[in-house]
Amino acid sequence: MPSSNRRVTQQDIARMTGVSQTTVSIVLNERDDAAVRIAPETRERVLQAIRRTGYVADPIARRLAAQRNRFLGVFTYEPVFPAGLGDFYHPFLVGIEECAESIGCDLLLFTSAPVIDGRRRIFSQDNRLRLADGCILLGRWLDPQELSRLIAEGQAFVSVGRRDDAGGPVPYVGADYPTATAAQVRKAAELGHRRIAYVGEGAGPESHADRYRGFTSAVAEAGITGVRLRYTDGVLDDLREQGCTAVFVEEFADGAVLAAEAGRRGLRVPEDLSFVALGDPTRPASTDLDFTGYRIPRRAMGWQAVEVLSAILDGTGGETQRLLPCEPVAGATLAVARA
Amino acid sequence: MPSSNRRVTQQDIARMTGVSQTTVSIVLNERDDAAVRIAPETRERVLQAIRRTGYVADPIARRLAAQRNRFLGVFTYEPVFPAGLGDFYHPFLVGIEECAESIGCDLLLFTSAPVIDGRRRIFSQDNRLRLADGCILLGRWLDPQELSRLIAEGQAFVSVGRRDDAGGPVPYVGADYPTATAAQVRKAAELGHRRIAYVGEGAGPESHADRYRGFTSAVAEAGITGVRLRYTDGVLDDLREQGCTAVFVEEFADGAVLAAEAGRRGLRVPEDLSFVALGDPTRPASTDLDFTGYRIPRRAMGWQAVEVLSAILDGTGGETQRLLPCEPVAGATLAVARA
DNA sequence: CACGTTTGTTAATACGCATTAGCGGCGTAA
């Protein structure tokens, strides 16, 4: 029982057992090279001292010397544990934690990342991502500058969510928004919708661009008309004027608000106006409608991101860019187009 | 723009500018001791080289030298990111993260802790808690054996939630259940309740024992009668038979079920039977009642736990056992006792 | 002009670990 407060080191263990620090290191890492072998009884003595003292290797020193410490970093531009209730990121984290547990890694949350202009930064004084063997990057939008710098520096990382190239291909596990969105467009077309609206930005973060890309191409293919509108106060009027019979909302919460507003104006959903939500709510949204659309496979994305990262670290080859299918939700807000 | 793949180091900067590595370090850390000063023009030269190369200090080496890794461990017996929606632990984590961010520490989640008998263990192969400078322990119940071992080994840690001594005082930040519960009892007594029931275990985890302790002492003080009942199928009959006019539930979710059951039997809440919930739901609970009771200051508890831990690590003195007041919730389930 | 003093910088070292080259000792084959 060491009462001193100092960390126990390999040197301490070595002195206790009358061997060298090297020997302790070798025993600890269970090295079994032909080059370096330790007698069973010596090994046992060392192991006992380790157990007795509760020694664990300093992860920092370990990483400095050997470039690995079995930590997986998680970087988010926003707080990892969001204060909001409508917790969009939570399922990703569940997947990440589950997979990390399965491969025996600890998770390091970079809460110390300095906040500049209201956002956390990867680079400033130092690049703390290096504290871990590899990192998972989470967030709707990742700073392309920081991204390309990570690539240039050869950092091991995987993004949750597809990312455009940034001076090189970015490893990611994303959701296949184009395919999922296109499927919804086809469904609408089959139900007789001839003019449908896309409400949202359709650009900016990859996830938005991807949705819109799927939308436009599917619309063209189905021979119908799609119009894009920003989410503003008057958007409901606009799209009605344009003769749209269905609304595809980029953001679930916006859809909830619009549908409620439509209801107040005496429009029945979906009989008079159909709604399709392109993904889960990223903000708290209250509605009693069962929205048609699709679900983002968040947990699977988190899990697989760790999987890909693990493969990268092991030097195992394999695809470093994965798109996972979204699960369609039948819902009750998409119906035959009004005559 | 160094094209080589190797990281830029202080040594590189030093060679570039014709100074020593020490000088670079000094400039970087903006040290301004009387002992160690750098001429303005030298400083500027170094800074330029740093800007030119985009050099950032290696956090690993930095922390190795500092003998502090600025990791705060977070240990939970259950997964850190619970899959369940009714997420009791979430607010604690929010507080922990916020405070960690404010003091510039990273959070280390012990996802690699082995799960034995369905629970994670602190001690098994090794004590992973030692990987961090200090740790936050989270969970309704902490294994007293593990706890006393932590104390014996001189581990720096703080428990979220009060803990009984375990071979020594346990540092904690807890909720003041006795006071909060007693206040509710007094309120009930003032409303004319003469026999009130406590439904729950009243023992086991400290948080349960504390509630019950507050209950019994307040009941005695108010000169009324309290009966403790386990949460079972027939508990509603039992407490009615015993003439109880108010039910204090240890566990919110149980209260929700009981109240619903009471409703089905034609009892109005609170006119015929009052309910008081002693804390927030630890399990998902569905009810449309606005329960009277109190709220556990979870976020503050998380925050202050980190604060206490930080003080322990810095050797700053200060109280290492804190009880925070719970916030009373007026609610609508406690009314004047039926005649 | 000899002697402190301040100024600017550096050599040396520590931090805790992993790795490599190599060193005695012993057994075995030539």
Place this chain on the structure above:
DNA sequence: TTACGCCGCTAATGCGTATTAACAAACGTG
């Protein structure tokens, strides 16, 4: 008996930074 190889272990070194003691040069000061 020599030569070779194997076994069990260690000394030395490097990872990139922070810190301390010390040193040369310039600068007063009496």
